[in-house]
Amino acid sequence: MSEQAKEIKERTFILKTYTRKELREIYGVPPKTFQRWLEPFNEAWGMKNKRYLTIEQVRKIVEQFGIPGELKAK
Secondary structure: OOHHHHHHHHHOOOOOOEEHHHHHHHHOOOHHHHHHHHHHHOOOOOOOOOOEEOHHHHHHHHHHHOOOOOOOOO
8 A cells, every 4th residue: 555545544534423432532632622622512413411423413523623633724
């Protein structure tokens, strides 16, 4: 596998159901930070006290915070 293919594979994000812990680990942030990120959206996105995040909820998180591992320039 070429270096470019390896790099693309490493940056690939699969849109599927995740637990909060799994998604937090993918983003690479501490639990409190992830909790603060999601707190304003828990009610609106129906995420309060749920073990798994649905695909639609994960999609909204990615739209709000970006694809894990992507750098955003200001």
